Amino acid sequence: MITNFFITGKKGIGKSFLAKRVLHSIEKNYVGYKTLPYFIDEKPKGHYFHSLVELDDLENDLPFTIRDKKDSCIYIKEVFDIIGIPCLTKSLLSSEKIxxxxxxxxxxxENIRYINLVETLLNSEKIVVGTLKKVNASLIQKVRERNDILLIDLDDANQEEAFQELVEKIGGILHEK
Structure with missing residues (x-):
């Protein structure tokens, strides 16, 4: 049974917007994280990790990429240990279904503990809604190859039809639970 829903497509096509729109339409609380761009002097300088669960004594909103050239960035991989793993752990243990x-x-x-937690979430009873960067990376490939996901590629799909399909399928699962 499909309980994991992912959206992919080229940069700027609306993956995060569609995920947010679907979750807003379903009107259920959810946990997890989102990555957001940050700006300095109105110029994009990278992305930061924003946990949607309380992190106790940990600082939220930590940058994990720093743009060093127009199409290149430096990764701060330790951020996934510092707040990514606690965020995923608390999301897994949360009473929220999504x-x-x-x-x-x-x-x-390359973060084995983080990857293992993502896989644990995907194997759990939780409904996972996510976005995948459209690049070749080991974790992205692992997610793409699973047979329990619905993967929508916005490069090929109509956004409104994708929205309707996601709301219908996720709503159906929530109704069954």
Whole structure:
């Protein structure tokens, strides 16, 4: 049975927007994380990790990429140990049924503990809604190859039809639980 839903597509196509729209439409609380851009002097300088669960004594909103050239960045992989793993652990243990993973990319692809937690979430009873960066990276490939996910590629799909399909399928699962 499909309980994991992922959206992919080229940069800027609306993956995160669609995930947010679907979750807003379903009107259920959710946990997990989102990655957001940060700006200095109105110029994009990288992305930061924002946990949607309380992290106790840990600082939220830590940068994990720093743009060093127009199409290149430096990864701060330790951020996934510092707040990524606690965020995923608390999301797994949460009573909420839905977990948002927005976005899975390259920076976390070498962190075995983080990867194992993502796989544990995907194998759990939770409904996972996520976005995948459209690149070749080990964690992204592992997610793509699973047979328990619905993967929508916005490069090929109509966004409105994708929205309707996701709301219908996720709503159906929630109704069954």
């Amino acid at each position: 977990v948002l993973l927005d976005e899975i990319g390259v920076a976390e692809s």
